[in-house]
Amino acid sequence: MCYAIPGKIIEINDRTAVVDYFGERKKAYTDLLMPKIGDYVYAQGGFIIQHVPDKEAHEILEDWKEMFFRLQEIDLKMSAKPKSLYERANAIRHEHQGNSCCVHGILELSNYCRCNCLYCGIRRDNSQLTRYRLEIPEIIKAVDEAVKLGFKSLVIQSGEDLYYNDDKLYEIVKTIRDQYPILLFVSIGERSLSAYQRLYDAGARGVLMRFETLNKDIYDRMKPDSVLEKRLDLIRSLRKMGYLIITGFLVGLPGEKGRDILANVKMTASLDAEMFSFGPFIPHPQTPLTGSKLPAIDSMLKVIARARLMNPDAKIMVTTALETLGGDDSARQALMAGANSLMINVTPQKYRKLYDIYPGRFGTEMSTQQQIDRVISLLKSLGRAPTDLSVAEELTK
Numbered sequence: 001m002c003y004a005i006p007g008k009i010i011e012i013n014d015r016t017a018v019v020d021y022f023g024e025r026k027k028a029y030t031d032l033l034m035p036k037i038g039d040y041v042y043a044q045g046g047f048i049i050q051h052v053p054d055k056e057a058h059e060i061l062e063d064w065k066e067m068f069f070r071l072q073e074i075d076l077k078m079s080a081k082p083k084s085l086y087e088r089a090n091a092i093r094h095e096h097q098g099n100s101c102c103v104h105g106i107l108e109l110s111n112y113c114r115c116n117c118l119y120c121g122i123r124r125d126n127s128q129l130t131r132y133r134l135e136i137p138e139i140i141k142a143v144d145e146a147v148k149l150g151f152k153s154l155v156i157q158s159g160e161d162l163y164y165n166d167d168k169l170y171e172i173v174k175t176i177r178d179q180y181p182i183l184l185f186v187s188i189g190e191r192s193l194s195a196y197q198r199l200y201d202a203g204a205r206g207v208l209m210r211f212e213t214l215n216k217d218i219y220d221r222m223k224p225d226s227v228l229e230k231r232l233d234l235i236r237s238l239r240k241m242g243y244l245i246i247t248g249f250l251v252g253l254p255g256e257k258g259r260d261i262l263a264n265v266k267m268t269a270s271l272d273a274e275m276f277s278f279g280p281f282i283p284h285p286q287t288p289l290t291g292s293k294l295p296a297i298d299s300m301l302k303v304i305a306r307a308r309l310m311n312p313d314a315k316i317m318v319t320t321a322l323e324t325l326g327g328d329d330s331a332r333q334a335l336m337a338g339a340n341s342l343m344i345n346v347t348p349q350k351y352r353k354l355y356d357i358y359p360g361r362f363g364t365e366m367s368t369q370q371q372i373d374r375v376i377s378l379l380k381s382l383g384r385a386p387t388d389l390s391v392a393e394e395l396t397k
Contacts, residue, residue: 004042004152006057044153050181074383075099089305089338096312101384105151105346108355113159115225121284121356146346153183160189177203206244244274252281252295279321282358297326301337308338317341323362344371
């Protein structure tokens with residue numbers, strides 16, 4: 001199962017191309033790959049990332065065609081006649097985003113971190129954590145396995161680990177992009193603009209960086225190694241640099257009020273985020289916040305639903321933290337409350353438990369293939385297509 005559907009190039013204008021998917025026409029950038037009119041391509045996040053041979057594209061599209069429209073019919077039925085908050089949010093999602101649901105992979109390179117955030121299990125002062133780092137051959141092997149499983153978009157993530165200096169990060173990104181036609185996001189924390197420019201030049205096109213909370217008092221207390229305005233300015237600068245931004249916040253930090261959550265949602269939108277990412281605060285036993293109260297799963301679902309009503313065109317992620325909080329059915333609940341994006345962990349199995357940002361992370365015992373099978377089954381049951389059709393700009397049919 002591919003996590004993208006081939007589209008046909010029908011028009012090219014400067015750095016964008018018009019891509020046709022079963023009659024739906026959308027724009028995608030040609031920064032990473034310059035196609036010709038008539039080519040079949042894969043696009044992710046608004047970027048054309050790979051040519052697809054005509055024969056292969058025709059075979060995939062033939063397999064997809066019936067399923068594509070059948071899934072649309074299921075989704076339409078499941079979003080009709082909305083009454084509750086969640087149903088209204090799901091209907092808005094369907095109206096503005098269709099039935100596409102992004103499925104990205106995430107590869108966790110290292111659990112070393114120079115920071116001492118009070119809420120995070122891989123914080124610098126957690127002496128009980130077994131630390132690990134992936135070297136470049138292990139990273140490339142993991143990327144290769146993910147691509148062979150069908151992933152077209154990957155996030156490489158680590159703690160703020162300065163072992164991966166600017167040169168090493170450049171080498172990692174350049175090596176991946178030279179070998180694999182994927183949309184690559186980086187989640188490496190606060191680095192210099194020059195470092196991020198080099199990664200962009202090497203082929204990275206997205207950044208995952210949450211601001212966690214807009215409440216300055218809470219932020220200063222929770223993130224003693226960071227300054228809120230500097231972090232926000234960095235996110236804004238990365239967006240201006242051309243990066244797609246995944247950002248958002250934690251829900252339920254000690255001292256947080258309802259007005260803080262509303263401000264966080266508004267800030268996420270104002271940062272021109274490609275994707276909203278917010279998950280529950282889950283206290284870790286090896287942090288100063290052990291024993292703090294967990295937010296209710298219904299509180300999380302309400303945040304997703306209200307974010308969708310406020311931002312009809314957003315991609316909203318179902319985070320692993322939400323699934324950890326709410327259990328096996330929570331991904332379905334979140335998707336039916338307005339979410340339309342998922343991530344699957346492609347970190348080598350022996351390291352997954354060690355990326356211990358909060359306890360009991362959902363899915364760490366599953367193989368990548370088991371996660372894929374579960375996600376695909378869930379999406380099909382809801383009429384969602386596990387692909388990214390939300391490219392740069394949708395055109396009028």
